Amino acid sequence: MNNERQIPKDSVLHRVLDAVDLETFLVCDSETEGKGLALRLLRELGFADGDIVSIAYNGVGVRVRLRGTLYKPGDEYHWDKDVAEE
Amino acid sequence: MSEKKNLLLVPFDPVHDVGIRLVGQRLKARGHRVTVLPPDLPASEVVKRAQQDRYDHILIGRTMGYGVAQVLGRLVDQLEAAGLRQKCSLVLGGKAVTPELAAELGFDAGFPPTSNVEAILAYVEGKPLDDAAGALKRKKRDITEKYSYEWRHAEIGRLLETLAEEAVAWSEGVTSPGIERAELRRAMLEDPENKERILADYIRLCDDLIAGHYRSGAPVGRTRIMSDSEVRILERLKVALPTRRLQHSDHHPLCIFFAGSGCPVMDVAHTMVADGWGVDGMILVDPSWNARVEGMMEGYVAQEEDGTVVTGDNVALMKKYINPDLYFQVRFHRGLNTAEYSVYAEHYGIDFGKINPCYGSLHGGTDPERLVADGLYGMRAAARGGFPFDMPGNDELSGTPPGQTFAGMLVAAAIGRRLGARPVLKPLLCYSPYAMLHGQMDSNFIDYNYGKIKALQSILDAPVWCGEPVGFNTHEDDRSQSATTTALHALLADAVGAEALTFASTDESYSRGPIVMASRIDTINSIRTAFRFLGDASITPTAKAEEYRDRVTEEIHQALQCAVEKGGFVKGLYEGCFGDVSVGAKPGRSGRNTVRKK
Numbered sequence: 001m002n003n004e005r006q007i008p009k010d011s012v013l014h015r016v017l018d019a020v021d022l023e024t025f026l027v028c029d030s031e032t033e034g035k036g037l038a039l040r041l042l043r044e045l046g047f048a049d050g051d052i053v054s055i056a057y058n059g060v061g062v063r064v065r066l067r068g069t070l071y072k073p074g075d076e077y078h079w080d081k082d083v084a085e086e
Numbered sequence: 087m088s089e090k091k092n093l094l095l096v097p098f099d100p101v102h103d104v105g106i107r108l109v110g111q112r113l114k115a116r117g118h119r120v121t122v123l124p125p126d127l128p129a130s131e132v133v134k135r136a137q138q139d140r141y142d143h144i145l146i147g148r149t150m151g152y153g154v155a156q157v158l159g160r161l162v163d164q165l166e167a168a169g170l171r172q173k174c175s176l177v178l179g180g181k182a183v184t185p186e187l188a189a190e191l192g193f194d195a196g197f198p199p200t201s202n203v204e205a206i207l208a209y210v211e212g213k214p215l216d217d218a219a220g221a222l223k224r225k226k227r228d229i230t231e232k233y234s235y236e237w238r239h240a241e242i243g244r245l246l247e248t249l250a251e252e253a254v255a256w257s258e259g260v261t262s263p264g265i266e267r268a269e270l271r272r273a274m275l276e277d278p279e280n281k282e283r284i285l286a287d288y289i290r291l292c293d294d295l296i297a298g299h300y301r302s303g304a305p306v307g308r309t310r311i312m313s314d315s316e317v318r319i320l321e322r323l324k325v326a327l328p329t330r331r332l333q334h335s336d337h338h339p340l341c342i343f344f345a346g347s348g349c350p351v352m353d354v355a356h357t358m359v360a361d362g363w364g365v366d367g368m369i370l371v372d373p374s375w376n377a378r379v380e381g382m383m384e385g386y387v388a389q390e391e392d393g394t395v396v397t398g399d400n401v402a403l404m405k406k407y408i409n410p411d412l413y414f415q416v417r418f419h420r421g422l423n424t425a426e427y428s429v430y431a432e433h434y435g436i437d438f439g440k441i442n443p444c445y446g447s448l449h450g451g452t453d454p455e456r457l458v459a460d461g462l463y464g465m466r467a468a469a470r471g472g473f474p475f476d477m478p479g480n481d482e483l484s485g486t487p488p489g490q491t492f493a494g495m496l497v498a499a500a501i502g503r504r505l506g507a508r509p510v511l512k513p514l515l516c517y518s519p520y521a522m523l524h525g526q527m528d529s530n531f532i533d534y535n536y537g538k539i540k541a542l543q544s545i546l547d548a549p550v551w552c553g554e555p556v557g558f559n560t561h562e563d564d565r566s567q568s569a570t571t572t573a574l575h576a577l578l579a580d581a582v583g584a585e586a587l588t589f590a591s592t593d594e595s596y597s598r599g600p601i602v603m604a605s606r607i608d609t610i611n612s613i614r615t616a617f618r619f620l621g622d623a624s625i626t627p628t629a630k631a632e633e634y635r636d637r638v639t640e641e642i643h644q645a646l647q648c649a650v651e652k653g654g655f656v657k658g659l660y661e662g663c664f665g666d667v668s669v670g671a672k673p674g675r676s677g678r679n680t681v682r683k684k
Contacts, residue, residue: 017355019602023565053596054563065565073349073600074310074388080322 007046014081016070021053027061034062042066091118091142091210096132097125098148098161105180105199106147112203113210129161133168141174143210150182155191162192177209202329222328222364224411226437229340229549229585230474230508239545245646250500252654257462262681263291263380264460268425275433292381299383307375309395312386317351320407328364332610334617339579340586341613342413344555346371347600349388350400354407359603363610367413367437369588370404372396377421378451378676396427401434413437418464419478420446422677424457428464432471439468439475444494444664448671449484454659456677462501469507476510478554484670485519488538489641494664496642497655499546511550513539515575516558526634531560532578536627537634539582544639552579555590565592569608573616581625589613
């Protein structure tokens with residue numbers, strides 16, 4: 001798993017088939033700034049393995065699709081892991 | 087048949103009552119007594135009407151929105167005050183309704199609009215929901231059966247028969263290490279008790295890389311062998327039962343997607359999910375490096391790059407877990423293991439193969455003579471195994487004009503036809519580099535795609551499967567754009583009368599990682615929406631499409647004449663009849679000088 005150190009043992013994230021995508025709009029002054037903010041957002045959310053799938057700046061900010069990868073193909077999968085109930 | 091229920095249906099919505107009426111029709115058809123109130127009655131009137139008979143269930147239909155929860159809560163309170171709560175159950179259904187929300191509001195059950203009607207019926211009748219009820223009943227059909235495989239263009243047909251006859255005669259007198267390994271693999275599959283003895287001969291015909299894999303178990307490149315216990319994670323995935331097709335009308339093409347994440351387990355997981363969304367099949371995409379080594383690995387091989395290594399164990403794993411109602415294609419169109427892949431395809435009973443000596447040799451890096459020899463071996467396997475094979479026109483993506491691409495495709499089709507196989511034409515629906523340079527698609531993406539496919543269809547009566555994926559080179563990284571372009575190209579595939587199409591995902595232009603399932607679902611939903619939108623209507627090209635059809639037909643003619651003049655298919659490949667370096671085509675070097683006379 002790609003974010004093992006950051007993810008708690010009983011986290012629901014173990015049940016993600018492959019990745020979590022986050023679609024959002026970030027207010028910023030340039031695409032460069034937007035990229036930096038986007039990647040920081042992924043880190044703040046606990047994804048060490050993340051990427052920007054798409055980004056488009058329009059003057060107000062960036063429309064962005066972020067991806068936090070939990071399992072890459074060929075990883076050891078824990079889709080059946082017991083996760084704590086709330 | 088269960089006991090008949092007495093039901094009151096209440097469209098408690100100022101405008102929308104279609105949903106509850108449709109449910110009412112199904113309930114009536116099951117023999118239940120159904121009373122449907124007029125829409126938008128005040129709560130007090132609903133209560134009054136509910137008291138006029140003894141109902142088993144009161145079904146309320148309502149779209150959720152601002153303030154609606156309070157309105158519904160008051161209705162429940164009034165029904166309770168009238169003593170009806172004790173006598174019957176209250177059921178809520180409608181847009182944005184969830185079972186949890188319905189329970190909070192005091193209802194006994196809640197059904198969102200995506201609910202399977204079978205679930206509502208089961209509830210009303212007091213029976214456990216049969217998971218299989220309402221599931222889509224799919225039946226694989228032979229997409230080649232209605233085609234005659236007759237030549238529709240006499241002169242081009244004559245040229246193709248000449249080339250096919252020469253190629254088949256030539257192939258009968260030659261062999262290659264790939265063919266010899268294929269025969270040994272066949273022997274190992276048919277006689278597993280003697281596998282170790284046969285394997286020794288097999289290893290001698292392999293590259294050092296693959297030989298090392300057998301001798302020491304060493305991984306090849308960035309691959310690893312997954313263990314039995316690892317692949318058993320698939321047992322824990324619940325089988326998806328699709329309830330909706332992608333197609334709205336019967337003539338809409340079958341929808342097949344690519345799998346080739348690098349990991350057979352992830353491929354199966356994606357296929358199981360996609361199955362639940364109504365796709366028709368899957369293509370196993372193998373990595374390009376696999377095409378350049380002599381010899382195939384064994385085991386549940388996974389790798390960290392694009393493309394899942396084809397091994398017998400990986401194919402068997404997929405056959406084990408993938409719904410047998412889905413079409414399953416294994417490709418053997420471009421490399422040094424073409425012949426052996428075809429042995430696995432035949433052994434495991436896959437639905438489609440893929441062979442195209444023209445593309446594989448001029449753009450896939452394999453020597454033309456070698457790929458024609460091995461490719462014809464694969465076509466014979468397809469004929470014996472009774473599965474069709476397709477021939478992708480991927481050469482267009484390198485810059486080769488469709489006339490030359492299709493000429494090569496048609497030669498492969500003619501050869502397959504002669505060998506008793508059933509070839510499927512696989513032109514691309516794409517924004518090709520050739521069209522970018524010469525402007526055929528400046529106005530729209532319809533006319534040139536449409537015209538070139540009509541050229542093919544004017545030559546041979548054979549099925550067309552548009553690939554691969556449709557809309558190639560039109561995808562951007564924005565998910566809605568990507569989903570839209572696939573959906574529009576799906577409509578174009580329908581317009582040309584394609585039997586099937588291959589589709590991508592909204593990750594099509596994302597190259598820094600594998601395709602994720604959510605992105606596949608984006609595209610699946612977009613195709614379904616497009617087919618529903620179009621139904622039995624169609625896309626109509628402009629008059630330019632006919633001009634393109636005629637031009638491409640003439641280009642095909644010229645390419646085939648060239649090959650005949652040069653002395654045959656193999657010579658034609660080497661001598662540029664099917665494309666040369668000016669259009670991105672170059673005879674490959676892998677396997678050069680490995681074909682020998684028997």
